[in-house]
Amino acid sequence: MDTTTLQAVTVRLFGAFRQYADPPRLQVSLPAGATVAQLRSAFAEALPDDNARVLLKASAFATDEAVLEEDDPVPVEDVLSVLPPVCGG
Amino acid sequence: MPDMKPHFVAITDAPLDSAAALAHCDAPGHGAMDLFIGRVRDINQGRQVRAVSYDIQTALCRGIFTEICDEARTHWGEELRLTLMHRHGRLAVGEASVVAAASARHRDEAFKACRYLVEEMKHRAPIWKQEHYVDGDSEWVQGHALCQHG
Numbered sequence: 488m489d490t491t492t493l494q495a496v497t498v499r500l501f502g503a504f505r506q507y508a509d510p511p512r513l514q515v516s517l518p519a520g521a522t523v524a525q526l527r528s529a530f531a532e533a534l535p536d537d538n539a540r541v542l543l544k545a546s547a548f549a550t551d552e553a554v555l556e557e558d559d560p561v562p563v564e565d566v567l568s569v570l571p572p573v574c575g576g
Numbered sequence: 577m578p579d580m581k582p583h584f585v586a587i588t589d590a591p592l593d594s595a596a597a598l599a600h601c602d603a604p605g606h607g608a609m610d611l612f613i614g615r616v617r618d619i620n621q622g623r624q625v626r627a628v629s630y631d632i633q634t635a636l637c638r639g640i641f642t643e644i645c646d647e648a649r650t651h652w653g654e655e656l657r658l659t660l661m662h663r664h665g666r667l668a669v670g671e672a673s674v675v676a677a678a679s680a681r682h683r684d685e686a687f688k689a690c691r692y693l694v695e696e697m698k699h700r701a702p703i704w705k706q707e708h709y710v711d712g713d714s715e716w717v718q719g720h721a722l723c724q725h726g
Binding site for chain 1: 614630631632635699703706
């Protein structure tokens, strides 16, 4: 696999992340075959401050179908979401 | 004719209808129906709340609601009928934010399944709330982390 090719991944922002971009989405570039852990590192660099990076440590990435694990490959064909800690009801 | 699907899940901007939630659970052999309504409270952690805005990752949330309903039927019987609905957008104090309903042959399964829907929704569903206070300030409420990483 050619890991030098960069792919653009779009991440939708929810909850407290919404304050960091308008419209609420950020784009990061990842090598082909990157894992969610690599996405987390690239995404942290795209965030504007340390408060956002602290929130990221407690947050998950997801597709529209499932919450992703750290060693999952990033499904680059999907728009992803970053999910801070949840509190419905 | 009642809806014959074993569960009904929804995320909506419209006011939640508890009678409709119960109607989705209607079954002639069910002697027990349990209904839970979660509402916006006027005080949280000592601060006077004016309203709450709910943000939801809708597509994922629908899937997780369905997963939770399937789990409840695995635990307490495939014949259970279940409803789980959550409101999206800005709600005033007193408005219903979530409605859960469960029906079963007997009350024990209905109570337990209904509680399961609510507790699992609070811990797993991609929903966030921002409280708006009487003093003009607003804050996102802290919640449960979905990530497993160290």
